[in-house]
Amino acid sequence: MTEKKISTEEHILDVAREVFMLNGYSGTSMQMIADKAGINKSLLHYYYRSKEKLFRKIFEKVFGQFIPHLGVIFMSEMTLEKKIYAFVERYMDVFVENPLVPIFVLEELSKNPEYLAELIKEAGINPKVMIGKIGQALEEEKIYIRDPRHFFVNLLGLCIFPFAARPLIERMLFDNDKDAYDNFLQERKKEVPQLIMNAIRKA
């Protein structure tokens, strides 16, 4: 009895988040959200004015849940190796808890890249500075690498793809065994950093 005092305003946000993530912006109607929240459609407009405003509020909340880690980890003074382990560990955990986030963000990214770029900037992240810092670390460790941007794209791809393609891979290679796939993802906390460190050390 100590909780349950969640406001309608917040309840809408929780429900809408789930519906938008499952069906995307265009695939979601205000009616679907209202039904799932057990309230009247008009209330959505009362609190959030329009579908787009509601969507943006949710998207920015979702984005803010994981994007700041990127800056914190890569602008820190850890060694590059520790950054890699920290990054993979953190993002695997976030996405295991929020499995729909990767495809949700990729979709918006492909349709509205300027919007995402703006949010990243607002989060105080400067990707070019980050890349510069990575390149510098590679030089200091006397590692030749073609371009630190490859390093960065590799890291992101290895972390994000297993979530974006999860429904199909889990089905085809793991017999729809959710636990087995979760375990597979945990293994990747070591697998991915090792892969990347091997490449760096051998380069």
Next chain:
Amino acid sequence: MTEKKISTEEHILDVAREVFMLNGYSGTSMQMIADKAGINKSLLHYYYRSKEKLFRKIFEKVFGQFIPHLGVIFMSEMTLEKKIYAFVERYMDVFVENPLVPIFVLEELSKNPEYLAELIKEAGINPKVMIGKIGQALEEEKIYIRDPRHFFVNLLGLCIFPFAARPLIERMLFDNDKDAYDNFLQERKKEVPQLIMNAIRKA
């Protein structure tokens, strides 16, 4: 004058493909397709009966453009190293020519994995057999590897992610320079196989 004799039926398919890829299924209306094709909305129904049937026809065409390569390459008798190079080369080329395909397929995959699984089966591909073959090759080369499924997911992620996230990465790390990003993708034809082979050889 020798061409230009493309039928309305095919013209619709070409236009609809572009519109669906840009906006997704829910984000596309029959009116948008008709306008872009310069024809009446009713004609779409005359040729393809319903929006869903039109979409499926297109999706299956797109899917069929790249999925068979997967089976051909990995079920062949090349060495594993050659398979990797062949795979990356092929998929980079396909996606450079069809940059919207990765996110288009990922979206459908996340909403309808059974459908994709069915199409893969119809294409004569058995992913488990493929994984088995990869595992066998790794054993023969006396390579310990945790699980060949990691190898497979790594390969796909490294190839697909740079396309799925292209609009944002090109903007933030390449100053919106399309040519520079195309060049970056070409570099990955060597970068990705080297990364994976290093990991295998060191494992």
Next chain:
DNA sequence: GTCTATATGGCGATAGAC
């Protein structure tokens, strides 16, 4: 703060003229 009722427009789909 929450509801009913309604305005307005777009949607997918079909009938039928030409």
Next chain:
DNA sequence: GTCTATCGCCATATAGAC
């Protein structure tokens, strides 16, 4: 084969009662 006209429905959004 291509068009106009129209059906029935659902979309977002607002006005106003309680």
